[in-house]
Amino acid sequence: MAFTIIRHNVLNDQAATQQTQVDGNSLEIGRGTGNGLVLEDLHIALRHAVIEYVDGRYVIKDLETTSGTYVGHRSVRIRPLAHGDVVHIGNYNLRIGLASREGPLTIDVTRQTGDEGADGRAAVSYLARYRLSESVWTKGRLTVWGLVLVLGVPVVLLLFGNISWGKKTWRATNLLAPGGVTQAHQFIGHDCASCHTETWKAPTTTSCTPCHPSPVHHANQVSSPDCVSCHREHRSDHKPLTKMGDHFCVSCHGDLQTDTGKPPQFAQHIRAFEDGHPEFSAALKGPHESKVTRVKLSDKAALHDPGAMKLNHELHLTPERMKKLGFKPLACANCHRADKQGAYMAPITYTEHCAQCHPLEFDERFPGQVVQHGKQPEGIQDFLKDNFTRRCLERSVEQTAPPQEGSDAGTERRRPGQALALPREPQVATAASVLQCRDEGVRDAQKRLYAGGKQSVCGLCHTLQDPVAGAQLPTVVPPTIPERWLPHGEFHHQVHMRAMKHRTADNQALCESCHRPDLGASKSTQTTDILLPGIASCQECHSASGGASLQCVTCHRYHDEGMKSIRKPMQAAR
Amino acid sequence: MHENFWAYRRYFWGKLTLVSTLVLVMVYIVSSQKTSPNGGTLVGLTYGILSFLAILLLMYYGKRKRSYTSKHWSLRAWLSFHVYIGIMTLILVPLHAGFKFGFDIHTLAYVLLAIVVISGILGGILYVLLPRRFNQFGEEVTYGNNSDEELRRIIRQMRALAADKSQAFADICQAEIDHGVPKHHVGWSLLWNQRATAATLASQIEEFEGYLARIPDAEQSTFQNLARLATQKRELENRITAQMRLQNLLEAWLYVHLPVSIIMLVVVIVHILVVFYYGYVVSN
Numbered sequence: 071m072a073f074t075i076i077r078h079n080v081l082n083d084q085a086a087t088q089q090t091q092v093d094g095n096s097l098e099i100g101r102g103t104g105n106g107l108v109l110e111d112l113h114i115a116l117r118h119a120v121i122e123y124v125d126g127r128y129v130i131k132d133l134e135t136t137s138g139t140y141v142g143h144r145s146v147r148i149r150p151l152a153h154g155d156v157v158h159i160g161n162y163n164l165r166i167g168l169a170s171r172e173g174p175l176t177i178d179v180t181r182q183t184g185d186e187g188a189d190g191r192a193a194v195s196y197l198a199r200y201r202l203s204e205s206v207w208t209k210g211r212l213t214v215w216g217l218v219l220v221l222g223v224p225v226v227l228l229l230f231g232n233i234s235w236g237k238k239t240w241r242a243t244n245l246l247a248p249g250g251v252t253q254a255h256q257f258i259g260h261d262c263a264s265c266h267t268e269t270w271k272a273p274t275t276t277s278c279t280p281c282h283p284s285p286v287h288h289a290n291q292v293s294s295p296d297c298v299s300c301h302r303e304h305r306s307d308h309k310p311l312t313k314m315g316d317h318f319c320v321s322c323h324g325d326l327q328t329d330t331g332k333p334p335q336f337a338q339h340i341r342a343f344e345d346g347h348p349e350f351s352a353a354l355k356g357p358h359e360s361k362v363t364r365v366k367l368s369d370k371a372a373l374h375d376p377g378a379m380k381l382n383h384e385l386h387l388t389p390e391r392m393k394k395l396g397f398k399p400l401a402c403a404n405c406h407r408a409d410k411q412g413a414y415m416a417p418i419t420y421t422e423h424c425a426q427c428h429p430l431e432f433d434e435r436f437p438g439q440v441v442q443h444g445k446q447p448e449g450i451q452d453f454l455k456d457n458f459t460r461r462c463l464e465r466s467v468e469q470t471a472p473p474q475e476g477s478d479a480g481t482e483r484r485r486p487g488q489a490l491a492l493p494r495e496p497q498v499a500t501a502a503s504v505l506q507c508r509d510e511g512v513r514d515a516q517k518r519l520y521a522g523g524k525q526s527v528c529g530l531c532h533t534l535q536d537p538v539a540g541a542q543l544p545t546v547v548p549p550t551i552p553e554r555w556l557p558h559g560e561f562h563h564q565v566h567m568r569a570m571k572h573r574t575a576d577n578q579a580l581c582e583s584c585h586r587p588d589l590g591a592s593k594s595t596q597t598t599d600i601l602l603p604g605i606a607s608c609q610e611c612h613s614a615s616g617g618a619s620l621q622c623v624t625c626h627r628y629h630d631e632g633m634k635s636i637r638k639p640m641q642a643a644r
Numbered sequence: 645m646h647e648n649f650w651a652y653r654r655y656f657w658g659k660l661t662l663v664s665t666l667v668l669v670m671v672y673i674v675s676s677q678k679t680s681p682n683g684g685t686l687v688g689l690t691y692g693i694l695s696f697l698a699i700l701l702l703m704y705y706g707k708r709k710r711s712y713t714s715k716h717w718s719l720r721a722w723l724s725f726h727v728y729i730g731i732m733t734l735i736l737v738p739l740h741a742g743f744k745f746g747f748d749i750h751t752l753a754y755v756l757l758a759i760v761v762i763s764g765i766l767g768g769i770l771y772v773l774l775p776r777r778f779n780q781f782g783e784e785v786t787y788g789n790n791s792d793e794e795l796r797r798i799i800r801q802m803r804a805l806a807a808d809k810s811q812a813f814a815d816i817c818q819a820e821i822d823h824g825v826p827k828h829h830v831g832w833s834l835l836w837n838q839r840a841t842a843a844t845l846a847s848q849i850e851e852f853e854g855y856l857a858r859i860p861d862a863e864q865s866t867f868q869n870l871a872r873l874a875t876q877k878r879e880l881e882n883r884i885t886a887q888m889r890l891q892n893l894l895e896a897w898l899y900v901h902l903p904v905s906i907i908m909l910v911v912v913i914v915h916i917l918v919v920f921y922y923g924y925v926v927s928n
Contacts, residue, residue, distance in 0.1 A: 102808050112806050112818035136811070197792045200888035202831040202895050212903035220756070220907050221914070224749055246918050248683065248750045262922070272923030302927050306744045307680045315679045 071123050073097040074176045075107055096122040097177075099159060100133075107177065111160035113137045118159055121151065121175065128168065128175050130157060151175070249306030265303075272298050284629035290328040300628070312623070316342065319622040335364070343620045344613055349605050352555045357547050367604040374598035378533045379549035380524070383599070387578075387592035397427060402581040412564030418551060420444070430527055432515040435461065447520060447528075447543035451512070458511035462504045520544050555602055559625045569611070569618075648772055652724035661728040665735055668694075672739045681742035683919070684927050691740035696912065698733050699757070702726055703909060706902070727768055734761045753915045756908035760901055767897035774894055791884050795825075798877045805870050812858045813867065820874040824881040834889045835896055848875055 073092040078085065097106040102116035109118070115135040122129050128151045132139035140158040141149050151157075153168040167176035198204040227233075227242045234240075241260045244250070251258065258264050265273040278297040286294055300318050301311040323340040340346040351364035356376030365372045385391055389399035405423045409416045418424075420443045430440040436457060441450045519527045520534055520543070528534060533547040567580060574580055582592065584603040594601060611618040650658070668691065675687040682688050705726040709719065717725075737754050745751040799821050806817035852871040859867045 101814065110803065110807070112803065112814040112821070115811055116808065116814075194796075195792050196795050196825055197884065197888065199826045199829050200831050200834060200884065200892070202892050202899060205829050205831050207832075207899065209899060209902045212899060213906045216903050216907045217910060220752070220911060244746070245748050246922070247746075247748060248919065249744060249746060266922050268923070269921055270923065272925040296925075298923075298925050299927055302682075302684055302925075305680060305682050305684075306746060307682070307742070309680060317678050 071095050072174055073106065073121070074174060075179060076176065077179045096120055097175075099164075107164075107179070109160060109162045109179075111162065114160040114162075119157075121177075127151075127171055128166075247304050249304040251303050252308075252311055254311070255303065272296070274298075287628050290330060290334075291322070292327045292329050314623050314628070316620075316622050319626070319628075343622070344609065347605065350556050350559065350602070352600055352602060353552065353557050355550065355552075357550050367600070367602055373600050375600050376598075377550045377552070378547045379551060380531050380533070380597045382597070383594040383601070384592055385595070401578045403577055406581075408563045411562075413560075413562045414554065415563065417553060424531070428527075428530065430519075432519055432527070433457075433511065441519065446546055447516065448541075451516075451543070454512045454515050455508060458508040458515070459504065461511065462507035465507075516543065555600070558630055560627065560630075561625070649720050649723040649727060650768065650772065652720055657724045657728040661732045665732055668736065668739060676742070679927075681739075682744060683740050683742070684925065686926055688740055688742060689926055691736055695733055695736045695740050696916070698729050698736065699909065699912060702730050702733070703905065706905075727764065730761050730764050733757060749911060749918065750915050753908060753911040756904055756911055760905045760908055763897045763900040763904070767894075767901060770894055770897065774890055791880065791887070795877065795880055795884070798873050798880065802870060802873045802877070805866055805873070809863050809866065810860050812860070813863050813870075816855050816858070816867075817870055820870070820877065823874075824878060824885075831888070831892055832896075834885070834892055848878060 071094065073094075075090045075092060077088045077090075079088055092106040094106075098117060098120050099105055099107045099109060100116050100118040101109060101111065101114045105117065114137065115133065117133050118135050118137075119133055119139045120131050122131065129148060130139065130141065130146065130151055131148045132146060137160060138145045140146065141151070141155050143158070151166045151168065153166065155166040157164040157166065161182045163180045163182060165178035165180070167178065224242075224245050227245060230242065232239050232241045243260045243262055246262075265277045267273065267277055275294075275297050278301075282297070300314060303311070320341050323337075326334045326338050326340070328334055336351065337346055337348040340348075349366045349368045351366050352373065353362045354365055354374075354376055355362040357378045359376065367373060386400050386405075387402070392399050405418055406415045408414070420428075425443070430443055431437075432439075432441050432454065439457070441453060520529065523529050523534070526534070528546055532549065535545040535547055537544050566584075570580060570583065573583060578592075584607050585601045610616060612620055612624075614620070671687065672681060672691075675681065675685070679685055683692050705722055708722050734757070737757060741750070741754070745754070802817055802821055806814045809817070849871075852867075852874070855871075856864065856867065
C-alpha cells in the first residue's frame with residue numbers, strides 16, 4: 071500500500087506542485103516531523119490523526135486531539151474515507167482521492183489561509199492591516215460614494231418635491247435658487263418656469279409685463295434695458311427690487327445719449343445730485359396752450375404761471391391788510407393742506423378755500439343766495455332769469471323809491487363783509503313790465519358778476535374773455551392749477567415738515583423757509599409768481615454735509631408716469 | 645532646519661496671497677458701497693471666475709504631484725502655491741457670493757471647499773509637526789516593509805521552535821504569535837484609539853515565568869529562546885503600532901481632502917451649470 075501526497079506551493083509567485091509517496095499501511099498526520107504527512111500549524115497536535123487501511127478500506131482516526139479532525143465539517147473519531155471526502159485538520163484541507171475502494175489513496179493538501187507564509191505562499195503583510203490605503207474605504211470609494219450622496223440627495227429631493235411640516239413648507243427648488251425671491255414675488259410659489267421661460271436665458275421683459283405694464287422711461291432713450299438688468303431676484307439681501315443704486319441711473323445719465331442724436335433737453339452729464347443735476351424745471355401749460363413747456367426755476371424772466379388764476383398771496387397773508395378788510399389773518403395752511411398721504415398739497419377748491427370770503431352774490435335783494443361756481447355765464451343765465459321773474463311777480467304792485475342819480479352801485483363790486491347797498495326796485499304792472507323788470511335785474515346782476523374786470527365778482531379771481539361774435543356774455547377762462555409742478559420729481563411734504571420742525575415752531579416760517587426764501591410767499595403780489603423752491607434749497611440738506619439722502623430714487627422713479635400727471639384741470643364744479 | 649513648503653522662498657506665496665486678498669477685500673468693500681454685493685455683479689462675477697481658476701489650479705496640483713519629469717516649477721513651489729491659494733479661496737468665494745449663504749447647492753459647493761481647505765491646512769500643519777516625532781524610533785526605522793519582514797522572521801523562528809514541541813509549548817507559542825497582531829484592518833481605529841503600546845518588559849517576563857510551569861522540562865531551555873523571540877516581537881509590535889499611528893495621522897487628512905475636493909469640483913460645475921441654465925445676467 072502507498073499514499074500519494076500532493077502539496078501545492080507558491081515559489082517566487084509561481085504555483086508549484088510537489089508530490090511525495092509514503093509506503094506502508096498507515097499514514098500518520100501531525101505537526102511533528104516524524105509524521106508521514108507533516109502539517110505546519112501550531113494548532114495541530116504533534117501526532118494528530120492517522121489514515122489506516124483496515125479490512126479492505128481506508129479509515130481516518132483522530133488521535134484524541136483537542137482541535138479535532140473533521141470530515142465534511144463533522145468532527146470524527148474514526149471514519150471510513152470515500153473518494154471526494156475533504157478532511158479538515160487545523161488550517162489544512164486534505165482532499166481524498168480513491169480510484170477504487172482498495173486503490174491507492176491520494177491526498178491533495180491545501181492550506182485555507184496563507185497566514186504565515188507557510189508552504190512558500192506569498193507572505194502576508196501585517197503592516198497592511200495598519201495601513202489606511204489597505205482599508206475598505208479607499209480614496210476612490212470615498213469619492214464615488216461621496217458623489218452619490220452629495221448629488222443623489224438633491225436629485226431625490228427635487229424629484230420628491232416639497233416637504234411640509236405643520237404650517238411650514240420647504241420647497242426643493244430652493245436647492246437650485248441662489249437665494250429666495252422677494253416678498254412681493256412669493257405668490258409665484260417657486261414655479262420657476264413662470265419667469266424662467268427659456269433655458270440658458272435670463273427672464274425677459276415679457277416675463278414681467280403681464281403684471282407690470284410699466285411705461286418706458288423716456289421716449290428718446292437710446293435703448294431700453296430688460297427688467298432683470300436692474301431688478302435682480304434671488305439675491306437674498308431682503309432689499310425691495312425697487313431699491314436701486316445711483317449707478318444704475320448714472321450709467322446712462324453720466325453721459326446721456328438720445329436716439330435722435332440731439333443733445334438731451336436738460337443735462338448731458340448727471341453723475342450725482344450734487345454733480346451735474348440741473349435746476350428743477352416747472353412744467354407750465356396755459357389754458358390756451360397745447361404743449362407743456364419746461365422752465366427752469368432759476369430762469370426768472372421766463373418763469374411765469376400761465377394758469378389764468380388771479381391770486382395775491384401778499385394780500386391774503388398780511389394780517390394788517392386782512393384786518394382792514396374785516397377778515398381774520400390767513401396762513402399758508404389755511405388753504406394749502408397736504409393730501410391724505412401727506413405727500414403733496416391737496417387741490418385748492420372754491421367751495422373749501424374761497425367761498426367763505428368770496429360768496430358769488432349777484433344781487434343785494436337776494437341775501438345769502440349765490441350763483442353756482444364753475445359754470446360759464448351762459449349756464450347761469452336761466453338761474454338769474456328765474457330768480458328775477460319770481461321777484462318781479464311778487465313785487466308787481468309795490469312801488470319803490472326811484473334810484474338815485476349818478477349811482478353806480480351796479481358796477482361797484484361789494485367787498486366781502488361790506489354792508490349791502492339798497493338796490494333799485496323795478497316798477498311792475500303788466501306782463502310786459504314784469505319781463506322788463508326781470509331783464510333789468512338780470513342785466514344788473516350780470517354787470518355785477520362780469521363787468522369791470524377785477525371789480526366784478528367773477529373777474530376778481532378769473533380772467534374773463536370778451537364775448538365772441540354773436541354772443542352777449544363773456545367766457546370765464548378755465549383756470550389750470552397743476553397738481554404737480556415738477557412732474558418727474560417726487561416729494562413728501564409731511565416728511566420734510568417733520569424733519570425741519572427743529573428749525574422753527576412757526577409753521578408759516580417753516581413753509582416760507584423753502585418756498586422762495588429770497589422773496590417769501592407773503593411778499594408775492596403777482597398771480598404769475600411761481601413760489602417753488604429751487605435745487606439750492608434742497609441741497610441745503612440733500613448734500614454730503616447736510617446728511618439727507620442723495621440717492622436718485624429718493625425723488626425719481628425710472629417708471630414714472632411723467633407728464634401724464636400734470637395739468638389736470640381743477641375740478642371746476644366745486 | 646530644512647525649509648518647509650510654508651516658508652518656501654521666504655513665504656513668497658504667503659505674502660503674495662496676503663496682499664492679493666487685502667486688495668480683493670478692499671475692492672469688495674468699495675464696490676459694496678455702490679451696490680449690494682453678490683455673484684451677479686461684475687465684481688462678484690470676477691471673484692467667481694478667479695475662484696474657479698484657483699480651484700482648477702489647486703486641482704492641477706494633484707496631477708503635477710505625480711508628474712516627476714515636469715520641469716516647470718519645483719514640486720515645493722507648487723505645494724507652497726497650492727497651500728496659500730487654497731487658503732485664499734476660503735475668502736475669495738464669500739466675496740463672490742457677497743457673504744450670502746443658504747440651504748442650496750451653491751452654498752454646498754462652498755461648504756465642501758471649506759472642508760477641503762481646512763483638511764488641507766490640518767494636513768499641512770501635521771506635515772510640519774509630526775515628522776519630528778518619528779525621531780523616537782531611531783535611525784533604522786524607515787518607511788516600508790522592513791518591520792513587516794522582521795515580524796515575519798520572528799514568527800517563522802517562533803514557529804520553527806515549536807515544530808516538534810509539546811502541545812502546551814505549541815499553544816503558548818501560537819498565543820504569542822497571535823498576540824498583538826490584528827486579525828483585521830485597524831488603520832482607522834488606530835487614529836483615535838491609542839493602544840497600549842507601553843506594556844513593560846517586566847510584566848512580560850512575569851507572564852513567561854508563569855508559563856514555564858506548564859512546559860515540560862525537556863523543552864524549558866527552548867522555551868527561553870521562544871520567550872526571547874516573543875519579547876522581541878512585542879517590542880516590534882509596539883513600535884509598528886506607534887509608527888503606523890503617526891504615519892496614518894499624516895495620511896488620514898488626505899482621505900477627506902482628496903475625495904471631497906473631487907466632489908467639490910463636481911458641485912462647483914453643477915453650481916455654474918444651474919446658474920447659467922436659469923439665465924445669467926451681469927448687473928451693475
